[in-house]
Amino acid sequence: MGEFDLIRRYFTRPTPRAVLGVGDDCALLQSAPGMQMAISTDMLVSGRHFFPDVDPQTLGHKALAVNLSDLAACGARPLAFTLALALPAADEAWLESFSRGLLALADTHGCELIGGDTTRGPLNICITVFGEMPAGQALLRSGARPGDDIYVSGTLGDARLALDALTGQLALEPAALQRARARLELPSPRIALGQALRGIASAAADISDGLLGDLGHILEQSGVGATLQASATVSCLACTQPGLPEAVRMRSVLSGGDDYELVFCAAPTQRAAVLAASASSHTPVTRIGQIDAAAGLRVLDDDGHPLDSAYASFDHFA
Amino acid sequence: MGEFDLIRRYFTRPTPRAVLGVGDDCALLQSAPGMQMAISTDMLVSGRHFFPDVDPQTLGHKALAVNLSDLAACGARPLAFTLALALPAADEAWLESFSRGLLALADTHGCELIGGDTTRGPLNICITVFGEMPAGQALLRSGARPGDDIYVSGTLGDARLALDALTGQLALEPAALQRARARLELPSPRIALGQALRGIASAAADISDGLLGDLGHILEQSGVGATLQASATVSCLACTQPGLPEAVRMRSVLSGGDDYELVFCAAPTQRAAVLAASASSHTPVTRIGQIDAAAGLRVLDDDGHPLDSAYASFDHFA
Numbered sequence: 001m002g003e004f005d006l007i008r009r010y011f012t013r014p015t016p017r018a019v020l021g022v023g024d025d026c027a028l029l030q031s032a033p034g035m036q037m038a039i040s041t042d043m044l045v046s047g048r049h050f051f052p053d054v055d056p057q058t059l060g061h062k063a064l065a066v067n068l069s070d071l072a073a074c075g076a077r078p079l080a081f082t083l084a085l086a087l088p089a090a091d092e093a094w095l096e097s098f099s100r101g102l103l104a105l106a107d108t109h110g111c112e113l114i115g116g117d118t119t120r121g122p123l124n125i126c127i128t129v130f131g132e133m134p135a136g137q138a139l140l141r142s143g144a145r146p147g148d149d150i151y152v153s154g155t156l157g158d159a160r161l162a163l164d165a166l167t168g169q170l171a172l173e174p175a176a177l178q179r180a181r182a183r184l185e186l187p188s189p190r191i192a193l194g195q196a197l198r199g200i201a202s203a204a205a206d207i208s209d210g211l212l213g214d215l216g217h218i219l220e221q222s223g224v225g226a227t228l229q230a231s232a233t234v235s236c237l238a239c240t241q242p243g244l245p246e247a248v249r250m251r252s253v254l255s256g257g258d259d260y261e262l263v264f265c266a267a268p269t270q271r272a273a274v275l276a277a278s279a280s281s282h283t284p285v286t287r288i289g290q291i292d293a294a295a296g297l298r299v300l301d302d303d304g305h306p307l308d309s310a311y312a313s314f315d316h317f318a
Numbered sequence: 319m320g321e322f323d324l325i326r327r328y329f330t331r332p333t334p335r336a337v338l339g340v341g342d343d344c345a346l347l348q349s350a351p352g353m354q355m356a357i358s359t360d361m362l363v364s365g366r367h368f369f370p371d372v373d374p375q376t377l378g379h380k381a382l383a384v385n386l387s388d389l390a391a392c393g394a395r396p397l398a399f400t401l402a403l404a405l406p407a408a409d410e411a412w413l414e415s416f417s418r419g420l421l422a423l424a425d426t427h428g429c430e431l432i433g434g435d436t437t438r439g440p441l442n443i444c445i446t447v448f449g450e451m452p453a454g455q456a457l458l459r460s461g462a463r464p465g466d467d468i469y470v471s472g473t474l475g476d477a478r479l480a481l482d483a484l485t486g487q488l489a490l491e492p493a494a495l496q497r498a499r500a501r502l503e504l505p506s507p508r509i510a511l512g513q514a515l516r517g518i519a520s521a522a523a524d525i526s527d528g529l530l531g532d533l534g535h536i537l538e539q540s541g542v543g544a545t546l547q548a549s550a551t552v553s554c555l556a557c558t559q560p561g562l563p564e565a566v567r568m569r570s571v572l573s574g575g576d577d578y579e580l581v582f583c584a585a586p587t588q589r590a591a592v593l594a595a596s597a598s599s600h601t602p603v604t605r606i607g608q609i610d611a612a613a614g615l616r617v618l619d620d621d622g623h624p625l626d627s628a629y630a631s632f633d634h635f636a
Binding site (some may be wrong): 019030037039045073114128146206 | 355403442539
């Protein structure tokens with residue numbers, strides 16, 4: 001199977017929304033008047049972002065999910081994406097499975113595959129995703145203000161538990177591992193919540209490198225600090241397996257990464273609006289702390305004492 | 319140096335044209351009313367698209383150039399690009415040199431770096447580029463009509479000569495090698511010509527996989543065939559080293575690849591307009607044949623006899 005057959009067979013689909021899709025030198029998109037386009041790109045490398053033997057269907061899902069999660073963090077509606085793929089060989093079974101997982105998630109969110117590139121090389125998946133929102137309504141990292149509440153969506157830390165279990169650093173019961181592994185391999189980008197939070201949240205980011213790290217980006221770009229309640233935060237872990245050490249639970253939630261949930265801020269006057277956005281998007285949210293004028297990020301126990309542990313965020317070159 | 323320092327130091331720049339550049343979950347672009355956005359993505363893999371020991375500055379240039387060439391083929395004006403980069407290590411000297419070559423070409427074409435991703439992994443460079451043109455004015459592969467002239471820009475085949483010389487398959491004199499190598503390593507995307515051809519060319523593509531292959535895409539998508547004049551076509555080779563076998567010259571021009579010139583079609587009534595576009599963009603063009611109603615691609619010698627050689631186009635999985 002040649003390069004062009006491969007593209008035709010697995011990656012060429014109707015693109016009713018795009019002006020022009022796969023097959024020319026460029027794809028063409030046209031924004032509606034008054035809309036801005038949100039753009040994000042993520043590269044996934046075998047052995048770094050996924051196990052080399054991962055089910056290709058879940059890999060296809062995850063490769064697009066991590067990109068859609070960036071659109072969610074901006075409150076954008078997904079429009080389209082491009083896919084660049086380096087493959088060791090044109091393995092038809094792999095491609096069939098990968099494209100099935102990729103395109104199923106794309107269809108769920110109305111996100112059209114409009115172009116791409118394929119080449120031979122060590123397995124590498126690079127997706128660039130396009131979304132839109134009315135001009136000026138993007139949720140940014142820079143809008144948090146002292147006194148704002150801090151929320152997270154869904155659950156945190158379970159992807160990290162799965163990773164630790166799969167690499168033999170932690171024992172999870174089979175049922176718990178299965179649930180945690182689904183969080184690692186099949187994250188759900190919070191597209192509906194992101195859009196529902198436009199005009200309500202003051203700042204937002206998606207959690208890919210860990211809560212502390214990604215909230216840290218909001219703090220840095222907003223020029224503020226934050227205090228988190230440890231008990232509210234650790235309650236975001238879904239896994240209830242008895243005997244999990246508290247330090248493991250805290251570390252997984254605070255710095256686990258690979259969550260693809262949203263961390264966002266909103267003024268206390270918006271509490272009812274946040275709950276309404278949560279309800280309308282069918283996405284649970286938990287209030288875990290507040291923004292401070294003082295720089296720095298503090299995690300307090302129920303007695304108001306700071307936890308002394310340092311939970312670093314993930315850094316690909318640290 | 320961590321991931322975020324790396325991005326700040328080498329890849330964060332002012333973006334006066336974009337609404338928002340590097341540093342948030344998404345970049346934001348807003349099109350002017352009536353404009354369409356052209357999007358293309360290309361992935362470059364070490365050992366496949368470039369020698370592992372290539373000068374990083376020329377690699378930075380080429381990684382963006384091959385993407386800009388796709389915009390040129392659509393007649394788009396460059397706006398912005400994203401860069402995803404997998405690196406074996408955060409080598410500061412390499413990054414400094416790579417980013418210098420990349421950003422110098424970006425500045426030449428007013429193309430802003432608005433976002434990206436960095437990760438550790440086998441060296442892989444994936445760029446997605448954005449351009450714009452008035453709605454409906456993109457040059458497509460599908461517009462060629464029987465009777466149209468076929469043109470190419472600049473020179474063809476010299477990048478392939480350089481590749482053959484550098485891999486020991488061909489002997490080139492030092493001065494000839496130096497010139498040919500510049501074509502291989504520092505291609506000039508034909509941005510000005512592409513824009514000048516809007517409303518004049520009926521179809522266009524850029525030549526990355528070889529003239530026959532890329533012209534073949536135009537023929538297939540336009541539902542037409544073509545006849546090329548061998549003597550006009552081979553005259554597009556810049557290299558004049560005596561003693562180069564005619565078969566080498568023909569093969570380099572017809573199927574060499576890595577040229578990043580444009581192949582385009584235009585009605586004979588547009589000949590003066592094509593020459594004016596060539597002059598205004600300071601880009602030489604050569605008329606090499608014409609579009610036929612009959613399917614297939616023929617190359618004729620000066621006596622009108624078909625050449626019997628088959629010159630295949632490059633295919634990453636053939």
